Amino acid sequence: MITVNDYTITEKEFDLACNDFKRRLKTHTLKKEYVDSVKDQLIDARLLLDAAKKNNTAIDTKEVSDVYDRILTNFPAEEDFLKLLESEGDTIDSLKDKIKDDILLKKYINDMYVDTVDVADKDVLDYYNDNKDNFKSESKVKASHILFDEKDLDLANEVKNKIVNGSNFADMAKEHSKCPSSQNNGELGYFAKGQMVPEFEKVAFKADIGIVNGPVKTQFGYHLIVVYDKTGEKIEEFDNVKEELKNHLKNTLINYKITEATDLLKEKANIVIDNSKLEAKYNK
Structure with missing residues (x-):
C-alpha cells in the first residue's frame, strides 16, 4: 500500500x-x-x-x-x-x-x-509573562441546591420558607431533593459558566452569598439555590503552572x-x- x-x-x-x-x-x-x-x-x-x-x-x-x-x-x-x-x-x-x-x-x-x-526556567518564565491571558482561570461559584419535581412547586415554596425561618439547608436537601447531590447535602461544588443549564446558571452567578434563591424552573424541575462562595477571574500564579x-x-x-x-x-x-x-x- x-x-x-x-x-x-x-x-x-x-x-x-x-x-x-x-x-x-x-x-x-x-x-x-x-x-x-x-x-x-x-x-x-x-x-x-x-x-x-x-x-x-x-x-x-x-x-x-x-x-x-x-x-x-x-x-x-x-x-x-x-x-x-x-x-x-x-x-x-x-x-x-x-x-x-x-x-x-x-x-x-x-x-x-x-x-x-x-x-531553561528563564524561558518558561518569559513565555508565562508574554502569554498571561492563557493562564486565566474562570469565574466560579460554589453552590448547593434542592431539586423538586415540576408538580411540587408548592412544596418548594414551603421548604424555602422553612429555610428562611431557620431550618438547615443541608437537612432539607437530604429530605426533599430529587437530585443525587442530596446524598451530599445538595452540594454542587464550584462550577464555571457553561456547566449548568442557563436558567440555573443565571441565578447562581447573580445571587448574593448565603441567600436562598428560587424556586427556579429548569428542564429538571424547580430548584432552591444557595451560593456559598464566588471566585472572580484571575491569572494563575507562575509557581502553580511552572x-x-x-x-x-x-x-x-x-x-x-x-x-x-x-x-x-x-x-x-x-x-x-x-x-x-x-x-x-x-x-x-
Whole structure:
C-alpha cells in the first residue's frame, strides 16, 4: 500500500493502525484527515526506524523477551496465543521483530530528541509573562441546591420558607431533593459558566452569598439555590503552572525537532503511495 525506501507498509499494517486510531478517538469511522494522519505517522515511524538502524542504536535483547513474556500472560495458555498469531499471519519470530523495532524506535527518539531537549526556567518564565491571558482561570461559584419535581412547586415554596425561618439547608436537601447531590447535602461544588443549564446558571452567578434563591424552573424541575462562595477571574500564579508549562514547552520543542528531522528524511526517501487504496479508507 505504501513503500518507504525498501520497506512496504502493507494494507493489513495500515488497517491495524487505523483501528488503533479509532479506539483512541472512540469512533467507528475515520475522516480523510485522520486517515492521512495515520499515513503520515506510519511513514515517519519507518523513516525514523531506518535512521535508528543506520545509527546503530543498541537495545537490550532482554527487553524484547520481557515484552513478549508480558504479552503471553494475557492468554490462558501459549497454545491459544500461537493460534492467534497464526490466524493473523504472524509467527513468534515476526512478532519479536516488531517488538524489537518498537523498542528501537522509542530508544532512538529518546536518545536523539527527548533526552537532548531542555527548557531553561528563564524561558518558561518569559513565555508565562508574554502569554498571561492563557493562564486565566474562570469565574466560579460554589453552590448547593434542592431539586423538586415540576408538580411540587408548592412544596418548594414551603421548604424555602422553612429555610428562611431557620431550618438547615443541608437537612432539607437530604429530605426533599430529587437530585443525587442530596446524598451530599445538595452540594454542587464550584462550577464555571457553561456547566449548568442557563436558567440555573443565571441565578447562581447573580445571587448574593448565603441567600436562598428560587424556586427556579429548569428542564429538571424547580430548584432552591444557595451560593456559598464566588471566585472572580484571575491569572494563575507562575509557581502553580511552572512544571506543567515547562513540560508543555519541552514537548512542543521535541515534536518540532522530530518533524524537522522527518521532513529532511522525506526529501531523501523514495516514498510511493497507492492513492486508490488510501482513498478507499476514507470514512471507513
